[in-house]
Amino acid sequence: MEFQIKERGEYQYIDEGQGEILLLLHGLFGALSNWEEVIAAFSPEYRVIIPLLPIYEMPLTKAGVPGLVSFVAGFVKELKIDEPVTALGNSLGGHVALEYALRYPTQVQRLVLTGSSGLFEDSMGGSFPKRGNYSFVQERVAYTFYDPSVATKELVDEVFGVTNSNAKCLRIISIARSAQRHNLSKDLGRITAPTLLVWGLNDTITPPMVAHEFNRLLVNSELYFLDHCGHAPMMERPHEFNILLDRFLRRTVTQIVTSR
Template sequence: MATVQVNGVRVAYDRVGVGPPIVFLHGAAQDARVWRPQLDALADAFTVVAWDEPGTGRSSDVPESFVLADYARCAAAVLESLELGPVHLAGLSWGGTLALEVYRRHKDLVRSLVLVDTYAGWKGSLPPQEVRARVEGARRMLAAPRAAFDPTLPGLFAGEPPAAYVPLLEAVAADVRPESLRTQLSLVAETDQRDLLPAVSVPTLLLWGERDARSPLSVARQFQEAIPDAELVVVPGAGHVSNLERPEEFNQAVRDFCGAHS
């Protein structure tokens, strides 16, 4: 584990391997541990990094005033701390929205983008009624007693969670901080990055679960139409958390893309 300090916020991250750097940004209600299959599989050819964003894992609590630009500033500090030049920046779900914001504000740090089952913010990718329903669902979930709190949300997997990763998912869920999740969900709900997509000028991989119910393939098509020369790879039989549900196919797609653009 390594750490950086950004305006008094401690940000922790894991780093393994040697080679061109790939940095993974996790989704809401997650931390660096969800990228374990990628750290294990890709370290033979890449420097693989997975952070605990502020408010998760081993990082400091997220300040109440945090906005998307603050998360992007913290992520940029991690990228700079690697001292390896521009990175392949990958983000899942909320992490993909954040990866886009890092690109908007710190283009010199990004060699390519790997956008995984993500959104240009909920406001930028989903119908207004769906955004309202998700916001209301999040409010009910966060108002529930801690014993009833379910940070996984419905529809993360096409089927049952992969048995090999159930203990990991339970451990991650047990460590979710409700205030952090409230901030994450509020920001992703309010964000609309559609203006940014046509201006993306780095190689971009759209990596999507075939059966993603949270960010369906129609959202991937929106990205593909908006981002010049974006490449879409669909992971067969996978849902929203495609890196855990189909890790071999996911890792091969990342390996091929990042290898071709290193």
């Protein structure tokens, strides 16, 4: 499915549908297309917005979780989004969503995290992709999923292209190190927004123990596991992911209205 990429100032983004806003944030090696099934399922009833995070282009001095949070804040301001949003994040995107909720608590009414960093992550299977080694990159991308066939040639080619750029690699390393430094274990108790945790039972990058720890530390969270699923449930098990998301959004409407 093709979606129009819009531009406003320095920002590129997808903006589909009308209604309550779902703000979707992709991961370190992610892309707008990672959320394709969520856009298709929810844009008929919600306004689904996905900014393209400037992971490969942002200045090295800002290449980190705080810099990405500031980018998202600037994006929200540029689009003149005044209402609280439901922020969804996968992997690094979940980490950014959590930091955004901590920095701007009145602007986030719900959180949805899947394979989120912020407590622990084994990035790319514990090693960084080697430049010029296509088979190694292919193996590491497949490591993200339970079913290696989800790591399509198009996806592998995209990551391979990234790892062959020194400038992009420097930014990825900087952001990955920043994510490791910004451990949120002492801060998550301050987040009271209803939070949905959807985790792949076979996630090897942020294993199930990480999901349980998020569930323990986030006081208003609920956790669901999807079997035969790795680090990106919205890609590998989109139907099940969307069912859980839909139920969560509908169930928490009253809770959100009451808290205001």
